[in-house]
Amino acid sequence: MRPSLGCEAMSKVLELSEKHSLSVEALTMAYPHGDRLLMALQGVSLEVQRGEFVCVVGASGSGKSTLLNLLAGLEQPTRGRAHVHGHMALIFQEAALLPWLTAAGNVELALELRGVRNPARSRIAADLLRRVHLDGWERRRPHELSGGMKQRVALARALAQDADVLLMDEPFASLDAITRDLLHEELERLWSQNGLTILFVTHNAREAVRLGDRVLVFTSRPGRVAHEVVVDLPRPRSLDSPQLAVIAGRITDRLKQEMRRNG
């Protein structure tokens, strides 16, 4: 089910995974664009510790989504390496649920593809949906659920994939403020209870500071880590707290500088 690794590679992964859940080394990604190359990422290096919650902020076009695709193995980098050590799940801005399956069916499919057989499968799915507070909604199809509920199902599905690393691509960007606030709490709870490692991409500096242990600020064209902020505010944090606003303000200023530099 997982790609098999050679013995040597395996021992290297195990050695790395003691500390890091996710490592990116000198990663460069260029796309052909007309007759020239468009640099989406250039020489990006970063590491995320096991159990760490890291947010990436950047203007659009800073290659944030490309980074996640490379980490997920959905694209091959031009140069450099991107590795996730552990079982990884991707969560997108749209919940990307399969519309013909019920909430439970979506979670069960992830289990089925992992080889979990049936009496256990439906029991685990029901349990996971309860963990994201969707009990009573198991038999509903995605189009009968609100945006926030769909993202909860997506979270349950990620857990069903036995993921210990979550790669999240602006997952809450299209939700209203109150729902987003609630999902921040929910995500933080799942993260600490399940010992997850999370790389969370957003264009919202406050959201990044609300959630992250660290915030990486990306430049655009080419995408590069310009700046790193360690957020040492105690959890749970409030989006409205003045300390959070100060840090987020600094990050936003930095982003504006970057955007001005790029016209």
Added chain:
Amino acid sequence: MAELATELEARDIADSEPRWSRAPQLRLWSGLWPQLVAFALAVAAWQVVVWSGWKPANVLPGPLPVFRSLFDDLSRGDFYVGVGITLQRAVLGYGIAVVAGSAVGLLVARVSIVRRALGSALLGLQSMPSISWFPLAILLFQHSEPAIIFVVLLGAAPAIANGLLSGVDHVQPLLVRVGRVMGARGLGLYRYVILPAALPSFIGGLKQGWAFAWRSLMAGELIIAFAGHQPSLGQQLRLAQNLSDTQQLIALMMVIFTIGVAVDLGFGVLDREIRRRWGLLGVEA
């Protein structure tokens, strides 16, 4: 706090759900009465034309003698034998078309060299009038059962293949990504993600394929002359023409129309059900 959220969201959703509070009989009636009125108006117009004396009554009979003829047919046992023969051909030809069309559609979707070779030919075949296959079919199979089935197959299969193909081509890339991240590869990806996502479009292809099959079949039964007595619907139609029995002719056409509409209705129900489940149906008035 989270429970509160789900409750609030639940209320939002309940509000936005379509209201199906009316009784089902009432809904059926509201769908039916405009059709009944249209039918009554058409029959009335027909009667008016007959009364105007545009054509002699034996060439263009009025609705009453035609309905009498229709009820005569419906009370005859060998009439149903004829309908049976026609439907049997339809099921056989359409059945083969479904299997062949799906196989070809899947092959074109999956193998890029096959797509380049056959992709546009498939579209061309679909727009080719199936009746133009008959001369070849008659030379290949003479005036026989296989000649009819051959043309029905060629009429229906391209539409079915194209339905499946466009369904597969228009699967949301995001869903494919999700499937791959969950560990579905190759055929698994098709089984769990791509084919279910393509189903609504495939049903559309099946429906269109049926329409083509039914047309080709009627053409075939009119054109292909068997030795011996074969009271299929098309055969009876030709007989009525030869006997200048217009009443019988129009009665048979009504039967052919009704069978076509009934099957189409069946596909409509299937299509709506799939779209409802897939969440592709908008909120209805």
